[in-house]
Amino acid sequence: MSALELRGVSKSYGSGEHATQVLRNINLKVEKGDFVAIVGYSGAGKTTLMSIIAGLCKADRGDVLLNDKAMKGPGPDRGLVFQNYSLLPWLSAFDNIMLAVNQVFKDWTLEQKTAQVEKFLAMVKLKDAAKKKPHELSGGMRQRVSVARALATNPEMLLMDEPLGALDALTRATLQDEIEKIWRVNRTTAVLITNDVDEGILLADRIIPLSAGPGATLGPEFRIDIPRPRDRKAMVHDLEFRSIRNKVIGYLLGPGARKKPGKPDAPMVLATQAEEVLA
Amino acid sequence: MDFKRVKDRVWMLVLPFIGFAVILGLWSLVASTFAQNLPSPMKTWEVSKPYIVEPFAKRGELDQGILRFTWYSLVLVAKGYALALILGTPLGFLIGRSKLFARGLDPVIQLLRPVSPLAWLPLGLVLFQKSQPAALFTIAVCSMWPTVLNTALGVRAIPKDYINVARMLQLSPFQTFYKVLLPAALPYMFTGFRLSLGIAWLVIVAVEMLTGSPGVGGFLWQEYNSLIYEHILLCIVTIGLVGLLLDRGMKLLEDRLRPAEVR
Numbered sequence: 001m002s003a004l005e006l007r008g009v010s011k012s013y014g015s016g017e018h019a020t021q022v023l024r025n026i027n028l029k030v031e032k033g034d035f036v037a038i039v040g041y042s043g044a045g046k047t048t049l050m051s052i053i054a055g056l057c058k059a060d061r062g063d064v065l066l067n068d069k070a071m072k073g074p075g076p077d078r079g080l081v082f083q084n085y086s087l088l089p090w091l092s093a094f095d096n097i098m099l100a101v102n103q104v105f106k107d108w109t110l111e112q113k114t115a116q117v118e119k120f121l122a123m124v125k126l127k128d129a130a131k132k133k134p135h136e137l138s139g140g141m142r143q144r145v146s147v148a149r150a151l152a153t154n155p156e157m158l159l160m161d162e163p164l165g166a167l168d169a170l171t172r173a174t175l176q177d178e179i180e181k182i183w184r185v186n187r188t189t190a191v192l193i194t195n196d197v198d199e200g201i202l203l204a205d206r207i208i209p210l211s212a213g214p215g216a217t218l219g220p221e222f223r224i225d226i227p228r229p230r231d232r233k234a235m236v237h238d239l240e241f242r243s244i245r246n247k248v249i250g251y252l253l254g255p256g257a258r259k260k261p262g263k264p265d266a267p268m269v270l271a272t273q274a275e276e277v278l279a
Numbered sequence: 280m281d282f283k284r285v286k287d288r289v290w291m292l293v294l295p296f297i298g299f300a301v302i303l304g305l306w307s308l309v310a311s312t313f314a315q316n317l318p319s320p321m322k323t324w325e326v327s328k329p330y331i332v333e334p335f336a337k338r339g340e341l342d343q344g345i346l347r348f349t350w351y352s353l354v355l356v357a358k359g360y361a362l363a364l365i366l367g368t369p370l371g372f373l374i375g376r377s378k379l380f381a382r383g384l385d386p387v388i389q390l391l392r393p394v395s396p397l398a399w400l401p402l403g404l405v406l407f408q409k410s411q412p413a414a415l416f417t418i419a420v421c422s423m424w425p426t427v428l429n430t431a432l433g434v435r436a437i438p439k440d441y442i443n444v445a446r447m448l449q450l451s452p453f454q455t456f457y458k459v460l461l462p463a464a465l466p467y468m469f470t471g472f473r474l475s476l477g478i479a480w481l482v483i484v485a486v487e488m489l490t491g492s493p494g495v496g497g498f499l500w501q502e503y504n505s506l507i508y509e510h511i512l513l514c515i516v517t518i519g520l521v522g523l524l525l526d527r528g529m530k531l532l533e534d535r536l537r538p539a540e541v542r
Contacts (some may be wrong), residue, residue: 054443054447055446056443056446056447073446074443074447074449075447075449076447076448076449080443080447082440082443082444084440086440086441086443086444088437088441088444088462088463090458090462090463099448099458100448103449103450103454104448105447127311153448180344
């Protein structure tokens with residue numbers, strides 16, 4: 001049984017002549033407890049893919065299965081960490097997480113709920129910032145709250161949509177280490193979408209490149225058997241790390257790169273059409 | 280350097296007084312030259328004094344302290360304004376959330392918005408046959424548009440991600456409304472509320488003049504008919520002051536509700 005399975009998923013935006021295919025024939029299987037990273041170009045359709053997994057948008061074709069059952073829209077069984085944090089600005093860090101906890105654990109007492117929120121605030125090292133509003137927090141802190149909110153509902157799956165994309169390199173590195181640590185403790189099934197190959201390899205068990213759009217599709221997957229806990233400094237010299245990195249980048253720059261205009265089969269199609277017109 | 284800053288600040292404080300002085304000067308000039316019927320500022324003050332020093336006096340139905348009249352007007356405005364918010368806010372939400380409603384109602388609103396209170400009041404009298412409900416109708420129908428339009432704008436401006444947060448948590452439509460949509464749109468809504476209050480106060484005078492109800496506007500019109508022109512000026516100043524205070528009060532509330540920084 002797979003925790004998540006995508007079968008032949010395609011998605012286009014617009015209609016008729018102006019339709020652009022964003023995703024083409026996406027096939028993906030994520031087992032329970034798996035950490036999968038999908039890495040690809042900006043604008044390739046990564047966020048669309050994540051929205052489909054989250055249930056926020058529907059695929060045109062193909063099936064999305066959760067635990068072998070067809071997915072029915074969005075739900076708190078999947079904790080989503082948004083690209084731009086998406087904390088509600090009028091609620092404190094505590095209340096942002098409480099909103100989620102309240103909704104999922106309706107029959108808990110207030111003490112239980114408070115304890116749950118505090119536990120996850122502590123996990124992301126933000127106990128002291130509980131009462132602060134999002135605008136009083138740095139980007140890194142906001143994303144920590146967002147991670148805590150996603151995990152505080154004890155979801156079956158953690159979905160991260162370029163969670164660290166808006167952060168500076170140093171904060172990014174710190175948060176990568178923290179996410180790795182948190183994941184080692186929780187072992188929640190996780191899907192990470194990123195444009196940073198190193199980030200994917202550092203965090204995930206498997207890394208899959210997404211080719212450039214339009215009509216992006218998943219390339220070959222690479223297993224990452226580097227033992228955990230992973231040390232970013234040592235990893236840079238690790239042979240396996242470097243080999244995976246080369247393969248992923250090789251795919252993204254080679255077969256997965258943007259199709260150049262004037263590919264060999266295009267003029268041929270035009271030629272046949274011309275022949276038909278003449279005939 | 281410091282001296283210059285102090286000088287600038289004093290200058291900034293003095294300038295408004297100069298503005299008022301110029302207006303008073305022009306007023307005196309006009310009153311003493313070509314508009315002989317216009318009372319001078321001094322005369323206006325003398326004749327208005329009993330209404331100001333005993334602002335709540337009630338000497339008769341049409342002879343009351345200026346603040347008592349103001350109070351009547353404020354009560355009427357409060358009722359009409361409340362009606363405007365009760366009708367306008369949900370309408371704004373509908374237009375903001377549904378393209379269907381926006382498409383259907385926007386032309387109607389654009390058409391009704393510029394219609395003057397003087398035009399609505401007779402219609403209100405035809406509809407309700409009494410001056411009080413007609414007055415409320417007129418205030419509401421004139422002042423609700425900024426609330427409708429700003430609420431719709433605020434609802435449309437809610438980032439899609441906030442709604443996605445609600446969807447991921449499977450909040451019910453009601454919870455989505457009061458936990459996400461309402462707080463997110465509130466700063467915009469309050470701008471609408473403030474503008475609506477300004478219009479409601481603007482409309483009251485016209486409404487009172489036409490219906491003859493007691494209040495600042497009614498008093499103004501009655502004193503014009505009794506040739507006590509000093510009281511017209513007293514009423515104008517009072518209306519201006521009250522309008523200013525209402526606007527400032529709403530602005531304070533509005534600033535409190537506005538998040539220090541949105542994202």
